[in-house]
Amino acid sequence: MRLIQASPDGGEGPGALKETRYLGLTGRERVVxxxxxxxxxxxxxxxxxxxxxxxxIGVVDLEDAPDGIGTEIFWHSTFFARFPGxxxxxxxxxxxxxxxxxxxxxxTTRDGQKHATSGN
Numbered sequence: 001m002r003l004i005q006a007s008p009d010g011g012e013g014p015g016a017l018k019e020t021r022y023l024g025l026t027g028r029e030r031v032v033x034x035x036x037x038x039x040x041x042x043x044x045x046x047x048x049x050x051x052x053x054x055x056x057i058g059v060v061d062l063e064d065a066p067d068g069i070g071t072e073i074f075w076h077s078t079f080f081a082r083f084p085g086x087x088x089x090x091x092x093x094x095x096x097x098x099x100x101x102x103x104x105x106x107x108t109t110r111d112g113q114k115h116a117t118s119g120n
Contacts, residue, residue, distance in 0.1 A: 007031065022097045025049070038062055044079070049093065052086040053079040060105070075102045
C-alpha cells in the first residue's frame with residue numbers, strides 16, 4: 001500500500017488517498033474514518049475490481065486479545081455486484097488480499113502475536 005495523497009491534516013487519516021497492489025492489480029482507496037489504534041474505515045474508489053463491484057467499504061477493527069496478549073484483527077468489507085454474478089471475482093481476490101493485509105498488520109504488532117481473521 002502506498003500513500004498517494006495525504007489527508008487534509010497531512011497524515012494518513014480521513015481523506016488520505018492510497019494505492020493498493022496485489023497480483024498485478026491496482027486500486028485506489030480513500031480513508032473514511034480513523035480511530036487511532038482501534039479502527040479504520042476506507043472506501044474503494046477505482047481500480048481493477050471496479051468493473052465488477054461498487055460501493056465497497058472496508059473496516060479494520062483492532063481489539064485487545066482475550067488472553068491479554070496481542071491484538072485481534074477483524075478485517076471485513078461489503079460491496080455490491082455491478083451485475084448478476086460479477087461479485088464472484090472480487091470476492092475471491094479480496095478474500096486472499098484481505099488475509100494477506102491482516103497477516104501483515106499482525107506482523108507489525110508490538111509483541112508479534114498473531115490473532116488475525118478477515119472476511120467479506
